[in-house]
Amino acid sequence: MSLIVIENAGKDYISGEVKVPALKKVNLSIDEGKFISFVGPSGSGKTTLLNLIGCLDKPTEGKVFVSGVEVNRLDRKTSAKFRGDNLGFIFQNFNLIPVLTAYENVEYPLIMVQNMPPEKRRQKILDLLEKVDMTDQKNKCPSQLSGGQKQRVAIARALVTEPKLVLADEPTANLDHDTAYKVIGLMHNMKKEFNTTFIFATHDQKIVGEAEVIYTMEDGLITKRQDNKIAREGN
Amino acid sequence: MNNIIKIAWRNLLRYSRRTLLTSSLIAVGVALVIIFGGIGDSFKSEVTGILTNSNLGDIQIHKKGYVGSIDNLPLDLAIPEGGKKKIEALLDNNREVKAYSERIRFGAMISNFVQTTNIRLTAVYPEKESRTCPDLVKRIKEGDSNPDTFVKTGSIVIPQTIATGMNLKLESDVVLVATNKDGSVNGMTFKISGISENIMGPQGKDGYIHINDAKSLLRIENGEITEIAVKLKNFNRFKTVYKDIKNELSQMRGEKTGKPAFEVHSWEELSPFSSIAAIITLLIIVVRLVLISIVLISILNVMMMSVYERIGEIGTIASIGTLPSKILALFLTEGLILGFISAIIGNIIGILILLGLSAAKIKFTFGMMDLVLAPGIPLNEVALTTIIVVVISVLASLQPAIKASRMEPVEALRHI
Numbered sequence: 001m002s003l004i005v006i007e008n009a010g011k012d013y014i015s016g017e018v019k020v021p022a023l024k025k026v027n028l029s030i031d032e033g034k035f036i037s038f039v040g041p042s043g044s045g046k047t048t049l050l051n052l053i054g055c056l057d058k059p060t061e062g063k064v065f066v067s068g069v070e071v072n073r074l075d076r077k078t079s080a081k082f083r084g085d086n087l088g089f090i091f092q093n094f095n096l097i098p099v100l101t102a103y104e105n106v107e108y109p110l111i112m113v114q115n116m117p118p119e120k121r122r123q124k125i126l127d128l129l130e131k132v133d134m135t136d137q138k139n140k141c142p143s144q145l146s147g148g149q150k151q152r153v154a155i156a157r158a159l160v161t162e163p164k165l166v167l168a169d170e171p172t173a174n175l176d177h178d179t180a181y182k183v184i185g186l187m188h189n190m191k192k193e194f195n196t197t198f199i200f201a202t203h204d205q206k207i208v209g210e211a212e213v214i215y216t217m218e219d220g221l222i223t224k225r226q227d228n229k230i231a232r233e234g235n
Numbered sequence: 236m237n238n239i240i241k242i243a244w245r246n247l248l249r250y251s252r253r254t255l256l257t258s259s260l261i262a263v264g265v266a267l268v269i270i271f272g273g274i275g276d277s278f279k280s281e282v283t284g285i286l287t288n289s290n291l292g293d294i295q296i297h298k299k300g301y302v303g304s305i306d307n308l309p310l311d312l313a314i315p316e317g318g319k320k321k322i323e324a325l326l327d328n329n330r331e332v333k334a335y336s337e338r339i340r341f342g343a344m345i346s347n348f349v350q351t352t353n354i355r356l357t358a359v360y361p362e363k364e365s366r367t368c369p370d371l372v373k374r375i376k377e378g379d380s381n382p383d384t385f386v387k388t389g390s391i392v393i394p395q396t397i398a399t400g401m402n403l404k405l406e407s408d409v410v411l412v413a414t415n416k417d418g419s420v421n422g423m424t425f426k427i428s429g430i431s432e433n434i435m436g437p438q439g440k441d442g443y444i445h446i447n448d449a450k451s452l453l454r455i456e457n458g459e460i461t462e463i464a465v466k467l468k469n470f471n472r473f474k475t476v477y478k479d480i481k482n483e484l485s486q487m488r489g490e491k492t493g494k495p496a497f498e499v500h501s502w503e504e505l506s507p508f509s510s511i512a513a514i515i516t517l518l519i520i521v522v523r524l525v526l527i528s529i530v531l532i533s534i535l536n537v538m539m540m541s542v543y544e545r546i547g548e549i550g551t552i553a554s555i556g557t558l559p560s561k562i563l564a565l566f567l568t569e570g571l572i573l574g575f576i577s578a579i580i581g582n583i584i585g586i587l588i589l590l591g592l593s594a595a596k597i598k599f600t601f602g603m604m605d606l607v608l609a610p611g612i613p614l615n616e617v618a619l620t621t622i623i624v625v626v627i628s629v630l631a632s633l634q635p636a637i638k639a640s641r642m643e644p645v646e647a648l649r650h651i
Contacts, residue, residue, distance in 0.1 A: 056554055056645040076559060084556020095551040099245035111238045113556040
């Protein structure tokens, strides 16, 4: 069964009195446990598509199903709960909460979203921080961390709720070459370990090369699908 | 909830200068309310204590209609002996009554054989009057100030103004001439046994004679009097006891009219100071309103700025699944903590200043009365002010918090 099904999804934005189509009748199906990349120039609709899949926005037309749920019909509260239970997000600017330490940032979704009791969450967070190699930095605030460290914390935060799907919008855009590779490798390992589906919107060829399936977008349309035989994971 | 408090607290510390300035502003406002409340209460209780303990008593009982004509000191509106006994029985049975004093109040002419002037007189039994108004004898600056004998038969205590104006000394002889209720005039000679200082209020410049002399001068053959002053054991229970006595006396009806025969008045109804006390209370309310405005505007300003500066952050927490209600709670808690801590700091400052003033015991004169400013801690004011600040802080945070909770995550994230 497909994790994500998109049927004729379109999204228009209104700029002044002009209607700007950002996405045009997109049809798509993505299976579980995949490493997917959307590539294309700025304004091609990558981020818009990620926002629709991530229940952050609603399509002007068409339907979006995630885990069998038609997410475009969810109200604000149900949508938030669905995101908290099923999705993880990684942002270009890391978007860590500045007043919380690395540990607390990872802990945040477990407390504020899933209401997990302290005894259950502690070991889980420590394990995850160890996997992203941030145990020794766990008590530092984001302002004390490098870009790569912040993104590793963000990955841990995205995965701590064990989501079926992680959406990452330009996750390596603010990282240098080496750090970007390490972060991609880390995400790959996480994908293998947790069987989580990762979907990226990116310009970054490093990520594109790592994806199992690459969708190319132009002017709000998916113009090409390419299966990447030499993607990491040893396949 | 602990985590919401933790995040809210850290967000306040994150903008430490802004938090400090806002908190200081609110704390100063709170301190002013506490100080003003404390001083106002101290002043009111000091003056009230002087007035009730020196001449008014806590409660006064008269024949119906007397207070309406009190400026004339009418003798024809006297409490008859039968009525007096009923009232005394009622007061004797009331456990809250500490003492009471029968009085005959009337106007007379006083003469030193060279000059003549008007004088208002209160005729009393000295021992009963001293129990009802224990500070009365403290006003007697010259002469006999023994509580049980400060007026003996044949003697008079005159107010300072008349002593000065007529150049009267202790042991001087004076003649009192008065008209009784039937219109006949009578005169008697008295020896000055004391000179009392004046205080503000309706009986603040009265002379005092023994009640038996008043009966002779006014040719009162029965036991009628014009007034009964009552002292309560616990002034804090004043309102309850006053209401009870008023209710009980309203049951005593005139035989002919069938209407209540007596009227009861509190010291507040008899003294012009009650208006000043009301103005002080009003001023405290005005200061509270100013405080509310300060809290409302400053917290609203801080929280609006906070929401505006953290739009991206709101987008992040919303996108990772934080419910709108929790985002609302987060910002409300920030406002609440800011208000609560400011209120606590303000209370501490206010209380410390009041303690300092209390220790300094500043003396001043008000309406011919020497007062000592020794404010206590107005606990009710402290509690009320804290509640007001916290409630207003939450209300002021409501609009920014609702705005934050209703933000579309996708739009909020674009602000990064």
